[in-house]
């Protein structure tokens with residue numbers, strides 16, 4: 380994470396995003412200023428009309444028509460301002476989401492729970508909408524628009540202008556006093572909301588388990604308590620918001636009182652300019668409108684800062700560097716040399732001093748009890764983590780010097796729990812090589828025995844499947860994932876438990892497919908299966924992260 384000394388990364392992120400979207404953000408600000416100018420002109424015409432009604436002047440239908448036209452123009456400008464604000468917010472969020480998604484994709488795939496990534500890319504980016512769409516325009520307008528109104532009033536009557544300027548200086552003080560409390564309350568509300576949504580997501584995922592253990596009512600009570608906490612905190616934010624708007628209304632009433640007193644005294648002596656008096660009084664609402672919008676948007680800034688604090692570490696992270704491949708070689712010799720890795724500093728080494736060598740056309744089976752380090756080795760080979768010690772070489776070149784994404788170009792990987800998306804079987808297979816032709820996808824499906832079960836489905840390979848492969852059995856999902864490995868056609872194949880949870884007949888079929896996949900490639904398979912070991916005799920036995928020396932092992 381690159382943190383510039385002394386700079387809050389959340390604020391830095393928001394300012395950088397605002398700078399980037401400056402052009403779009405200027406549009407609602409300029410439209411807001413135009414609406415204020417129209418409001419000032421309209422107030423002058425209305426003052427002239429009212430003064431005529433009171434017997435001071437000769438305004439006629441022309442003035443009334445102009446005032447009506449200005450009122451319509453002002454409405455149009457306000458609508459355009461709202462639309463431009465929404466657009467600016469949308470554009471800023473789209474830019475942030477794009478950058479964030481790029482970063483999430485560049486991260487180690489298993490580094491972050493899926494739900495958290497989704498919440499970051501959707502909810503937290505969404506929480507920034509108000510910052511760009513309302514807070515920034517209203518903050519700019521709260522400085523400039525009241526000044527325009529005060530200058531207009533000052534031009535008509537200097538003292539009235541000064542009263543407005545004095546009130547304008549008082550408003551931020553009142554807002555700051557109530558705003559400090561509102562900031563704390565708003566941050567607590569945001570934290571309570573995050574706790575509630577995190578808990579909800581977690582429990583929704585574990586719903587079948589909760590139902591199985593009859594814990595649903597306890598969980599419903601716990602969720603209720605979290606929702607109650609959120610309600611209490613939201614009410615506190617609202618109370619403080621009312622207090623803040625109450626202080627604003629108090630200042631507005633005081634200003635109106637001062638202006639009435641000022642012009643009342645003048646009126647008692649025969650007012651020299653009744654139109655100016657009415658004009659100043661009519662300007663009071665226009666003077667406070669930008670402050671009201673600013674006060675309403677204040678909490679938007681708080682929630683955006685909370686969201687930015689969550690996003691900044693990801694967006695500030697430096698992208699993993701490394702060498703690029705000139706081209707994908709047709710075959711690969713894999714050498715793993717004295718590899719040690721400790722994924723968690725508080726726990727023992729997951730693998731220790733592991734060495735092996737797999738030439739092209741050979742398959743090495745990593746075998747050993749659960750927790751012996753098989754998946755850890757595959758993840759290191761995929762570049763998902765960097766080993767603490769040791770070397771991985773591909774065709775004699777240091778694989779760790781390659782950018783992780785480049786390393787993955789060489790590899791077809793079947794994880795222990797392959798992920799299928801909500802799409803057709805065909806689209807799920809094509810994920811491995813989007814440009815592949817239908818014929819290539821169908822060949823991969825045949826090789827992985829997908830066609831064997833897809834033929835009995837209503838739409839064959841075009842049958843849609845649900846999220847996470849819903850609608851397919853465990854073995855069928857595995858075969859779809861295996862078809863991806865066929866389609867990928869990479870020189871290095873890494874398979875993590877490719878026959879787990881299969882019945883012996885299906886396992887035998889999948890092993891036939893595997894033999895075809897492994898032919899001519901460099902393959903490492905992590906597996907417990909005795910049937911698989913019988914088919915692939917080169918086995919590296921692991922125990923507690925170390926290689927067990929034995930006759931059939933191929934440690935170098």
Ligand SMILES: Nc1ncnc2c1ncn2[C@@H]1O[C@H](COP(=O)(O)OP(=O)(O)OP(=O)(O)O)[C@@H](O)[C@H]1O
Pocket residue numbers: 722723726728729747748749750751752753754755756795905
């Ligand atoms: N991200 C991690 N953080 C901490 N410890 C980890 C992490 N990943 C793996 N380990 C630990 O490393 C050891 C090896 O785990 P690994 O998943 O590689 O074993 P495995 O042989 O593949 O097991 P299985 O056959 O059950 O998948 C285990 O003790 C595990 O708890």
